[in-house]
Amino acid sequence: MATPELSAWQRFVETFFRPDLLAEYSDDIALGMVVTCEVAVLVLVCGTALGLLLAYLRALRFRALNFLIVVFVDVMRALPPLVLILLFYFGLPSVGISLSSFVVLWLVLTLVLAAFAEEIFWAGMLSVRDGQWQAARSTGLGFNQTLVWVILPQAVRMTVPPLTNRAIAITKNTALGTVIGVGEILNQATTAQSFTGSATPLMMGAIAYVVLFVPVVMLGRWVETRFAWKRA
Amino acid sequence: MSEPGANGDYILEARGLRKSFGDLEVLKGVDFRVRSGELVFVIGPSGSGKSTLLRCFNRLEEPSAGSVVVHGVDLMARSTDINAMRRRIGMVFQSFNLYPHLRVRSNVTLALRRVLRKPRVEADRIAEAALARVGLADKADAYPSELSGGQQQRVAIARALALEPQLVLFDEPTSALDPELVGSVLTVMRDLRAAGMTMVVVSHEMRFAREAADRVVFMDDGCIVEEGSPEEIFERPRSPRLREFVAEVTR
Numbered sequence: 001m002a003t004p005e006l007s008a009w010q011r012f013v014e015t016f017f018r019p020d021l022l023a024e025y026s027d028d029i030a031l032g033m034v035v036t037c038e039v040a041v042l043v044l045v046c047g048t049a050l051g052l053l054l055a056y057l058r059a060l061r062f063r064a065l066n067f068l069i070v071v072f073v074d075v076m077r078a079l080p081p082l083v084l085i086l087l088f089y090f091g092l093p094s095v096g097i098s099l100s101s102f103v104v105l106w107l108v109l110t111l112v113l114a115a116f117a118e119e120i121f122w123a124g125m126l127s128v129r130d131g132q133w134q135a136a137r138s139t140g141l142g143f144n145q146t147l148v149w150v151i152l153p154q155a156v157r158m159t160v161p162p163l164t165n166r167a168i169a170i171t172k173n174t175a176l177g178t179v180i181g182v183g184e185i186l187n188q189a190t191t192a193q194s195f196t197g198s199a200t201p202l203m204m205g206a207i208a209y210v211v212l213f214v215p216v217v218m219l220g221r222w223v224e225t226r227f228a229w230k231r232a
Numbered sequence: 233m234s235e236p237g238a239n240g241d242y243i244l245e246a247r248g249l250r251k252s253f254g255d256l257e258v259l260k261g262v263d264f265r266v267r268s269g270e271l272v273f274v275i276g277p278s279g280s281g282k283s284t285l286l287r288c289f290n291r292l293e294e295p296s297a298g299s300v301v302v303h304g305v306d307l308m309a310r311s312t313d314i315n316a317m318r319r320r321i322g323m324v325f326q327s328f329n330l331y332p333h334l335r336v337r338s339n340v341t342l343a344l345r346r347v348l349r350k351p352r353v354e355a356d357r358i359a360e361a362a363l364a365r366v367g368l369a370d371k372a373d374a375y376p377s378e379l380s381g382g383q384q385q386r387v388a389i390a391r392a393l394a395l396e397p398q399l400v401l402f403d404e405p406t407s408a409l410d411p412e413l414v415g416s417v418l419t420v421m422r423d424l425r426a427a428g429m430t431m432v433v434v435s436h437e438m439r440f441a442r443e444a445a446d447r448v449v450f451m452d453d454g455c456i457v458e459e460g461s462p463e464e465i466f467e468r469p470r471s472p473r474l475r476e477f478v479a480e481v482t483r
Contacts, residue, residue, distance in 0.1 A: 134292050135329035135388075139343035139395060140319030149346060153333045 016203040025192045029204045032188035033212060039102070039184060040171040040212075043109040047170065048163070050110065051117025058122055059147065069118065076115030082176050084108045089180045105177040105184075113170045120162045124155030160227040164220035168213065175209075185209060242301075243268045243399050243430050244289060249298035251284055258284045260454035261298070266399070266432055271425050273441040273462075274434045276451035277477060282434040285451070286401050289432065290321045303398055319347055322392030322400035326407050328384040330376035330391075336363065337372040340391045348395070362390040366420045382413030386420055393424075400424070402433040438481050442466055450474045 058069050076084075088104045099107065128151050136146040178187040189205030244266040251259040258281045266272050274282045287293035289300060291307055291314055300307040307317055331339050340359035344350045350358070363369050366386035376384055385405055392400055402421070406414045418440050424431065425444055435441065441448055441462060448465040450458045450473075458465065458474045466482070469475045 129327075129329075131325060131327050131329035132331065135323075135325060135331070135391075136342075137315075138290055138292060138318055138321070138323035139391065140315045140347040141343055142315050145346050149342060150331055154331075157333070 015199050018200045021200040025201050028188040032185035033208050036174050036184040039174045047110040047113025050114035054118040055121035073115040081112050101180040101182045105182045116166045120159045124159040128154045157227045161224050241267050245301045247299050250296045252296050269428045270446045271431045273445040273448045280451040281454040286403050286434050290318050319395045320398050322397035324402045324405050326404040328388045336374050340394045362394040366390045381409045382416045385417050399430045
């Protein structure tokens with residue numbers, strides 16, 4: 001009576017948690033986690049910084065520059081990142097620019113995050129009332145000083161929730177690197193899977209993502225409450 | 233006090249000010265002068281251009297034409313450091329515009345520290361003196377959202393005073409306040425007047441105008457229609473438009 005159930009359980013374990021494969025590929029998956037972390041951190045830092053820079057440039061309100069920024073932002077938000085990754089990786093060498101797969105993944109995700117971050121920062125800056133600009137300028141603060149000390153601190157608080165969501169979404173997209181051979185988690189897992197024919201490495205990959213990203217999601221929640229502040 | 237017309241006497245002198253928003257001309261050539269220590273009240277129906285005029289005095293609003301000279305410095309000149317001039321011209325807004333993310337003390341010290349580059353200790357000392365002057369020494373650690381409207385407006389006045397301005401512009405300072413909170417702000421303004429501060433006040437507080445103003449300027453439709461002492465304006469209005477306005481507001 002209990003035998004078929006036991007064998008189903010065994011089959012499940014055999015498929016997803018084969019002990020010998022767990023041992024054999026744990027180093028590869030760990031390496032993948034390191035690579036995923038590297039890309040994610042670089043993308044978050046560079047993408048957020050570039051997004052903030054673009055929002056700042058947009059605040060200067062030079063018409064031609066604003067047009068270019070809006071075009072860039074809309075294109076980057078419209079295209080699936082995978083298309084850009086393939087285009088950069090397989091297309092650019094033909095025009096004499098060869099980038100490593102790591103750099104392509106980093107660059108594309110940075111640009112995409114920058115586009116979203118720019119829109120989020122810009123919306124945050126617009127949501128700060130004009131009176132704040134007027135008050136600050138009336139005391140002699142310059143444009144940059146007003147932006148840094150008065151507008152951005154208020155804008156950033158409003159941008160934390162959407163920015164956190166976008167940051168989580170974009171770091172998960174590091175998995176796209178697998179199609180151009182970046183040795184991140186999914187790439188390590190699928191490589192092992194094709195050698196062994198077992199789904200165990202894929203399960204290891206999934207667990208690795210959970211281990212990496214659950215703390216990030218929790219951190220995001222904490223940051224959101226930390227930055228919510230009393231309003232009149 | 234020397235005779236009006238002695239040029240050095242005027243702390244603010246605006247000539248031929250015009251301002252258009254698209255096709256709409258809000259200021260149609262306004263001449264406006266303020267002597268040192270004077271309290272000038274600007275009254276008029278809404279949409280008459282009072283607030284726009286006030287904002288031209290520190291170039292928060294860019295005049296389309298005309299000149300503004302403050303303390304002998306031409307604000308419209310290219311060579312003028314407008315930020316340096318603005319900190320000598322305080323401004324108080326209808327909606328207070330305190331910085332909600334900063335404590336009251338930091339609201340007052342921000343420009344002291346970032347514009348005048350004063351060290352923290354000195355800036356804090358100045359801020360506390362300014363807050364004491366408006367009766368809010370005990371609120372330095374509060375956030376603006378924890379204060380009443382009247383208290384917020386007094387903090388805004390302290391923020392302007394901390395920079396030791398030679399002129400303070402008030403843009404409808406009591407219009408956003410509940411009636412019972414107006415008094416505390418007017419008291420502060422009265423004290424300022426007694427201390428000899430030069431003030432230009434756009435306001436609907438006609439009783440305060442009668443009692444405290446040296447001169448009242450009546451604007452309508454982008455022009456100065458009439459100006460004079462409070463008695464002249466309120467008791468003996470000459471133009472029909474002013475007569476109508478006075479009847480309306482004193483009803």
